[in-house]
Amino acid sequence: MSRIAARFKALADQGRGALIPYLEAYDPDRETSLALLKAMPAAGADLIEIGMPFSDPSADGPVIQAAAIRGLKAGATLVGVLDMVSAFREDDATTPVILMGYVNPVESYGYERFCTDAAAAGVDGLILVDLPPEEAEVLEGPAAKAGLDIIRLVAPTTTAERLGYVLSHASGFVYYVSITGITGTRSASAQDLRAALPRLRAVTDLPIAIGFGVRTPEQAAEAATIGDAAVVASALLATLAETLDDQGRASEHTLPRVLSQIEDLAKAVRATARTPA
Amino acid sequence: MRPQQGMIPWGPNTTAGGRAGTQGGEGAVELVMVNPTEQAAIPRGGNSLQSQPDGKGHFGGVHGGRFVAETLMPLILELEAAYAKAKADPAFQAELAYYLKDYVGRPSPLWFARRMTEKLGGAKIYLKREELNHTGSHKLNNVMGQILLARRMGRTRIVAETGAGQHGVATATVCALFGLKCVIYMGATDVERQKPNVFRMRLLGAEVVPVTSGAGTLKDAMNDAMRDWVANVADTYMLIGTVAGPHPYPAMVRDFQSVIGEETKAQMQAAEGRLPDVVVAAIGGGSNAMGIFYPFLDDSSVRLIGVEAAGHGLDSGKTAASIERGRPGVLHGNRTYLLQNADGQIEEAHSISAGLDYPGVGPEHSWLHDIGRAEYVGITDGEALEAFTFCTEMEGIIPALESAHAIAHTVKIAPTLPKDALIAVSLSGRGDKDIFTVAEHLGVTL
Structure with a gap:
C-alpha cells in the first residue's frame, strides 16, 4: 500500500480527517524550509504538500506568488526540491509528501526522469495545476511506472459530465478546489462544502482533500470533517512572510510561529476524531 | 518535450472543416468584404496546412x-x-x-510603396495598411x-x-x-x-x-x-x-485575423495578377503575422517570414526572439517556444517595442517553424528604429515600432530580390503611440 493510502486508512480508523500543511520549497531559504519540513509531522501534519516554485504561478494568489519568488531567489530548482525530500526521508519514512507546482519546470526536467527521481527521493504524489487530464498523457505513464500518484483537482465549475472523466485519471486522493478563484483569497462556507461533496463521493472512493481558502483551525476542522483532509497553504505562508526581517531573511520567529500555527490547526482537526490516536 | 521535427508534417484534417479559405479573388478587381459563410462551406483537403489544430x-x-x-x-x-x-x-x-x-473600416488598402521600392532597388514592396483600422492597429x-x-x-x-x-x-x-x-x-x-x-x-x-x-x-x-x-x-x-x-x-x-491575408491575396491579384513571392510580418504573440500568413499556407510559392524582436541582439541575453532563442515549454495555457532558463523558469523578454515584449509566441508559429513552412528572423531595436524613420520619410507613414521590425527585414531582403519579385508587408499598426520612445532614442526632448 502506498504511503498516501496507508495514511488515509489509518486516519479513517481513528475516525478523523487529515491536515495537509503546505510549504514553498526554499522559502525563504533552503535551510529554513527544510527545517520546517522536518518539523511538520511532529507539529501535526498528516501529509505534506511542497510547492515547487515557478516564475508564473497563474492559479495562485499574491501570498503564494510572493513565496514562489522568494524560493526562486533563494535558488530553488527541481533538483533542489527533490534533494529536500531525500533529506526529509532520512528521518521520516511514513508521512506522505506531495509535490505541487506547474508543468513547465517538470516538462523541462523531462517527465520520465522527473518521475523516476521523485520516486527515488521519496515523493508520493504530484499535483501539476496546469496539466488537466486532457494533456496528462505525457505524465501518466512515467508516474504510474514510478509508483507516483497523480492527484487531480476538481473545481466547483467541473460539470457533472466532466467529473467522471477527471476522476478516472486520479489516484491517491482528490483535491477539491472549494472556490472559483485563486489560492488564499476567499473561503467556501461549510454549507457550500456539504452541498458539493456528495457529487464527488458518488463518483469516487478516493479520499477528498479540500483546499483554497482554508485558513483557520475551525475551517480546517470543518473541511477535514466534511471531506477527508484540509489543505492549508496561504495562511501559513502569510505567517512565514510576517516573520521575515526587512531583507526577507528568516528570523528566530519564523519556525516557531509557523509550527505553532500548524499545531493549532492540527489540534482542531484531531479533536474531530472518533477515537483518539 | 522537443518538437518532433519532420515527424508530423501536415497532419490529417481532424478539425471540422478548418477555416476555409481563400477568397475567390482571381481576376477580381474590386475588393469586396470576404463572405465567410461561403468560405465555411469549402472543406479543406486532408493534407492542407490550414487543417490545424487537431481536436485537442x-x-x-x-x-x-x-x-x-x-x-x-x-x-x-x-x-x-x-x-x-x-x-x-x-x-x-x-x-x-x-x-x-x-466600424473597423475594412477592407484596409494594400499600398504600393513606390519610393521605398525605388530606394531599395529590388523587389516591389506593398504595405498592407492595418494601421488604418479604427484604433490604429490590426x-x-x-x-x-x-x-x-x-x-x-x-x-x-x-x-x-x-x-x-x-x-x-x-x-x-x-x-x-x-x-x-x-x-x-x-x-x-x-x-x-x-x-x-x-x-x-x-x-x-x-x-x-x-x-x-x-x-x-x-x-x-x-x-x-x-x-x-x-x-x-x-x-x-x-x-x-x-x-x-x-x-x-x-x-x-487566427481565424478573426485571417481577413488580413485574405484581403492581401485578393488585392495583390488585383494589382499584379498573381500572388506575392514573400510575405513579411512582425511577431510578438504573432496575431497579425498569423492573420496574413494563414490564407497563404497552402501556396507553397509564397515565402512567409516572421520577424521577431531581437532586442539588443539575438545573443545579447536581452531579446524577445522566442522561436530563435527559446525552446518548447508550457506557459499561459499552451505549449510553444518560450524564453526560459535551464530549470524551466520563464525569462523576461526585452524589446524596444512593448507589443513584442513577450517571452512566448503563438503555437501555430512554433509548428510552422518546426516544419519549415515559415522562416523566423530577428531584428534588433536599432534596426527597427532605423526602419521606423525610413518608412516615415519615404512613404509618409509612421509605423508602429512593432511593424517597423517587419519593415526593417524588408529593407534587408528587398535589394537581394529581382525587380519583378513582390513583397507584401503587414503594417500592423501606426506609430503615434511610439513617438515618445522614438524621441528618447533619437535624443530629442518633446
Missing part, C-alpha cells in the same frame, strides 16, 4: 493544447463549443462582416469577433491583458460600443511607458489595473488576467489579444 488544439501534435487549471477547463470547453457554433452560423458571420466594414479585427461571441455567450464583463496598450484600447473600444464592463490588466512598467494608451482606455470607460507582480510587463498582465477570470467565471469573458493561450484561442484569433 494541438498544432502538429506538439504545440498548443489546453494547459489550464481545472477551474478554467469547463470554461474553455464551453468557449470552444460556442465558437464552433458561431463560426458556422451565417448570422454571426454577417454581423461580424457588418462591423468590420462600417487588433480590432480579433476583438470585434470575440466581443460578438462574448455577447452571444451572455457574458457582461470583459477582462483582457495588454502590453503596449493597443489590444487594451481595442477591447475598451468595443466594450464602450456595446456597453460592457471592461477590466484591462497592464504591467505597471507598461502603464508608465504607455501613458497615452492608459488614458485612452480610461476615457473609454475601462478600469486599468496596473500589475506589479514579476517585472510588470505583458506576461505578468496575462497571469493576472487569468487570475481574474478564474475568480469571476460566472459573468466574465477573457478576451485574449493574440494567437496564444489555451485552445481555442490560437485558432479563433
Whole structure:
C-alpha cells in the first residue's frame, strides 16, 4: 500500500480527517524550509504538500506568488526540491509528501526522469495545476511506472459530465478546489462544502482533500470533517512572510510561529476524531 | 518535450472543416468584404496546412493544447463549443462582416510603396495598411469577433491583458460600443511607458489595473488576467489579444485575423495578377503575422517570414526572439517556444517595442517553424528604429515600432530580390503611440 493510502486508512480508523500543511520549497531559504519540513509531522501534519516554485504561478494568489519568488531567489530548482525530500526521508519514512507546482519546470526536467527521481527521493504524489487530464498523457505513464500518484483537482465549475472523466485519471486522493478563484483569497462556507461533496463521493472512493481558502483551525476542522483532509497553504505562508526581517531573511520567529500555527490547526482537526490516536 | 521535427508534417484534417479559405479573388478587381459563410462551406483537403489544430488544439501534435487549471477547463470547453457554433452560423458571420466594414473600416488598402521600392532597388514592396483600422492597429479585427461571441455567450464583463496598450484600447473600444464592463490588466512598467494608451482606455470607460507582480510587463498582465477570470467565471469573458493561450484561442484569433491575408491575396491579384513571392510580418504573440500568413499556407510559392524582436541582439541575453532563442515549454495555457532558463523558469523578454515584449509566441508559429513552412528572423531595436524613420520619410507613414521590425527585414531582403519579385508587408499598426520612445532614442526632448 502506498504511503498516501496507508495514511488515509489509518486516519479513517481513528475516525478523523487529515491536515495537509503546505510549504514553498526554499522559502525563504533552503535551510529554513527544510527545517520546517522536518518539523511538520511532529507539529501535526498528516501529509505534506511542497510547492515547487515557478516564475508564473497563474492559479495562485499574491501570498503564494510572493513565496514562489522568494524560493526562486533563494535558488530553488527541481533538483533542489527533490534533494529536500531525500533529506526529509532520512528521518521520516511514513508521512506522505506531495509535490505541487506547474508543468513547465517538470516538462523541462523531462517527465520520465522527473518521475523516476521523485520516486527515488521519496515523493508520493504530484499535483501539476496546469496539466488537466486532457494533456496528462505525457505524465501518466512515467508516474504510474514510478509508483507516483497523480492527484487531480476538481473545481466547483467541473460539470457533472466532466467529473467522471477527471476522476478516472486520479489516484491517491482528490483535491477539491472549494472556490472559483485563486489560492488564499476567499473561503467556501461549510454549507457550500456539504452541498458539493456528495457529487464527488458518488463518483469516487478516493479520499477528498479540500483546499483554497482554508485558513483557520475551525475551517480546517470543518473541511477535514466534511471531506477527508484540509489543505492549508496561504495562511501559513502569510505567517512565514510576517516573520521575515526587512531583507526577507528568516528570523528566530519564523519556525516557531509557523509550527505553532500548524499545531493549532492540527489540534482542531484531531479533536474531530472518533477515537483518539 | 522537443518538437518532433519532420515527424508530423501536415497532419490529417481532424478539425471540422478548418477555416476555409481563400477568397475567390482571381481576376477580381474590386475588393469586396470576404463572405465567410461561403468560405465555411469549402472543406479543406486532408493534407492542407490550414487543417490545424487537431481536436485537442494541438498544432502538429506538439504545440498548443489546453494547459489550464481545472477551474478554467469547463470554461474553455464551453468557449470552444460556442465558437464552433458561431463560426458556422451565417448570422454571426454577417454581423461580424457588418462591423468590420462600417466600424473597423475594412477592407484596409494594400499600398504600393513606390519610393521605398525605388530606394531599395529590388523587389516591389506593398504595405498592407492595418494601421488604418479604427484604433490604429490590426487588433480590432480579433476583438470585434470575440466581443460578438462574448455577447452571444451572455457574458457582461470583459477582462483582457495588454502590453503596449493597443489590444487594451481595442477591447475598451468595443466594450464602450456595446456597453460592457471592461477590466484591462497592464504591467505597471507598461502603464508608465504607455501613458497615452492608459488614458485612452480610461476615457473609454475601462478600469486599468496596473500589475506589479514579476517585472510588470505583458506576461505578468496575462497571469493576472487569468487570475481574474478564474475568480469571476460566472459573468466574465477573457478576451485574449493574440494567437496564444489555451485552445481555442490560437485558432479563433487566427481565424478573426485571417481577413488580413485574405484581403492581401485578393488585392495583390488585383494589382499584379498573381500572388506575392514573400510575405513579411512582425511577431510578438504573432496575431497579425498569423492573420496574413494563414490564407497563404497552402501556396507553397509564397515565402512567409516572421520577424521577431531581437532586442539588443539575438545573443545579447536581452531579446524577445522566442522561436530563435527559446525552446518548447508550457506557459499561459499552451505549449510553444518560450524564453526560459535551464530549470524551466520563464525569462523576461526585452524589446524596444512593448507589443513584442513577450517571452512566448503563438503555437501555430512554433509548428510552422518546426516544419519549415515559415522562416523566423530577428531584428534588433536599432534596426527597427532605423526602419521606423525610413518608412516615415519615404512613404509618409509612421509605423508602429512593432511593424517597423517587419519593415526593417524588408529593407534587408528587398535589394537581394529581382525587380519583378513582390513583397507584401503587414503594417500592423501606426506609430503615434511610439513617438515618445522614438524621441528618447533619437535624443530629442518633446
